[in-house]
Amino acid sequence: MSNMEKNLFxxxxxxxxxxxxxxxxxxxxKAEKAKVKKAVQKGNMExxxxxxxxxxxxxxxxxxxxxxxxxxxxxxxxxxxxVTMNKVTKSMAGVVKGMDxxxxxxxxxxISALMDKFERQFETLDVQTAQMxxxxxxxxxxxxxxxxxxxxxxxxxxxxxxxxxxxxPQGQTGSVGTSVASAxxxxxxxxxxxxxxxx
Numbered sequence: 001m002s003n004m005e006k007n008l009f010x011x012x013x014x015x016x017x018x019x020x021x022x023x024x025x026x027x028x029x030k031a032e033k034a035k036v037k038k039a040v041q042k043g044n045m046e047x048x049x050x051x052x053x054x055x056x057x058x059x060x061x062x063x064x065x066x067x068x069x070x071x072x073x074x075x076x077x078x079x080x081x082x083v084t085m086n087k088v089t090k091s092m093a094g095v096v097k098g099m100d101x102x103x104x105x106x107x108x109x110x111i112s113a114l115m116d117k118f119e120r121q122f123e124t125l126d127v128q129t130a131q132m133x134x135x136x137x138x139x140x141x142x143x144x145x146x147x148x149x150x151x152x153x154x155x156x157x158x159x160x161x162x163x164x165x166x167x168x169p170q171g172q173t174g175s176v177g178t179s180v181a182s183a184x185x186x187x188x189x190x191x192x193x194x195x196x197x198x199x
Contacts, residue, residue, distance in 0.1 A: 010100050015073040032054040072103075
């Protein structure tokens, strides 16, 4: 088994691990949502808010892991082609030094930097996918938008059959959370549309 084939195995393994981490976050998100519901039923809004923030954070983390898994997968496919066609260049072999340590770290920033290096090796990588990724990853930072948190608390209150009159600014009803969320969605759509025009 050549060195590059070993690296290929590591890449595929990492993609699976990232997917697993994403699923773990999904589970955590469900658990936190249940805690939101319980706290809301008890009328404990402070505790509900903390769990709602955790739930949103887990959801965003899950998306980040899933996105990185897809990215590692795509790089693995390209490496596979390079191995099959005997097109493994010296510089590509250089990229993989210390790769397994990075992949095992499950640190998204480090893995992202490694994938950047790989992708630079494949000049065929179209500029637009890189741009798309930047746009999308910049919208899922680890801050938890309060609109999303409020919306989640409302949703859990609904499920619990409670009327949650949160202290909303005058003239606004329970849709404040959704309007913030849809404004964010619109902004993302606009940025993606702009990108498409540039390409």
